[in-house]
Amino acid sequence: MNRDEELRRRLQSLGDEQPSASHDTLVxxxxxxxxxxxxxxxxxxxxxxRWVWPASLAASLLLGMLAMRLIDVTHYGAVxxxxxVIPADAARGTTGHSIPxxxxxxxxxxxxxxxxxxxxxxxxxxxxxxxxxxxxPDYAYxx
Amino acid sequence: MSVDPDDKSLMxxxxxxxxxxxxxxxxxxxxxxxxxxxxxxxxxxxxAEDVSQQAWxxxxxxxxxxxxxxxxxxTFQTFLLTMARNRYVDEYVRRHESVRTxxxxxxxxETLGESDEANELIELLDREHTRSRVHSALHxxxxxxxxxxxxxxxxxxLREIARITRAPWHTVVSRKKYALRKLASLLxxxxxxxxx
Numbered sequence: 001m002n003r004d005e006e007l008r009r010r011l012q013s014l015g016d017e018q019p020s021a022s023h024d025t026l027v028x029x030x031x032x033x034x035x036x037x038x039x040x041x042x043x044x045x046x047x048x049x050r051w052v053w054p055a056s057l058a059a060s061l062l063l064g065m066l067a068m069r070l071i072d073v074t075h076y077g078a079v080x081x082x083x084x085v086i087p088a089d090a091a092r093g094t095t096g097h098s099i100p101x102x103x104x105x106x107x108x109x110x111x112x113x114x115x116x117x118x119x120x121x122x123x124x125x126x127x128x129x130x131x132x133x134x135x136x137p138d139y140a141y142x143x
Numbered sequence: 144m145s146v147d148p149d150d151k152s153l154m155x156x157x158x159x160x161x162x163x164x165x166x167x168x169x170x171x172x173x174x175x176x177x178x179x180x181x182x183x184x185x186x187x188x189x190x191a192e193d194v195s196q197q198a199w200x201x202x203x204x205x206x207x208x209x210x211x212x213x214x215x216x217x218t219f220q221t222f223l224l225t226m227a228r229n230r231y232v233d234e235y236v237r238r239h240e241s242v243r244t245x246x247x248x249x250x251x252x253e254t255l256g257e258s259d260e261a262n263e264l265i266e267l268l269d270r271e272h273t274r275s276r277v278h279s280a281l282h283x284x285x286x287x288x289x290x291x292x293x294x295x296x297x298x299x300x301l302r303e304i305a306r307i308t309r310a311p312w313h314t315v316v317s318r319k320k321y322a323l324r325k326l327a328s329l330l331x332x333x334x335x336x337x338x339x
Binding site for chain 2: 031
């Protein structure tokens, strides 16, 4: 221990005073009332819980998705019901006819989906992508 | 092996759950240190009780209103000492003592050097009637030096003292050195004045 530390310890040891019992009592009584107040407040107004915010966000997303689905069904029902095909110019080695996606090569189909996205046909692109993922779950795009 | 919760965790339990046991532990851990700090500052038991009590009541009010911020980088002890120190300055020092705010220059600090105050003081502390002499001598010191010394004796590091007293670090260093030097000279005089 250096001299500075020893001096500090020596000076510290000179002080062994304590606050009076009435000091402690007053503080602890006030703390008791505050604790009661906090508990009462907690019982009547539950404090925000950690899961409330993520849960409300998830609920909003779910509602949004349901609304979109409803719009799809009412306005794009005909489109959603249509069989998925890719046009002949998108499918290599075809003879000028659109072909069902089930018969198209994965690369051709994927490129066509990219073209749909680029053209802003997002709903159609989503339909294709959903089906694409079903048929080619392990597909890895190689540009 | 169980680890005792730190002061901030106890304060949060009191604030968020109304856990009175947590507060009682916090109070038991810190009340004597706070009281002794204010007593060294004021030299008066009544003032020390008042300031200490006011600081604790403020802590309780803060918890009750949910205003304690555990994310602050300051320790609970620093927070508590700062609260008491500010209260003491507002209530007592500004009314009765002039608070000098000038800081000592870096040159002053350097010229103080590695003095022998510590050795000399340790020697003086071995004499009889030390406690009352030290208490009297402490109150001969200017407030700025006395508060630095009181915090340092409490175990607070100089950088934390600078934070609590809102003084530059080099000023705190020089205040501590001057305080020890003056304390040594005052104790020497006190010892010489005592008849054999």
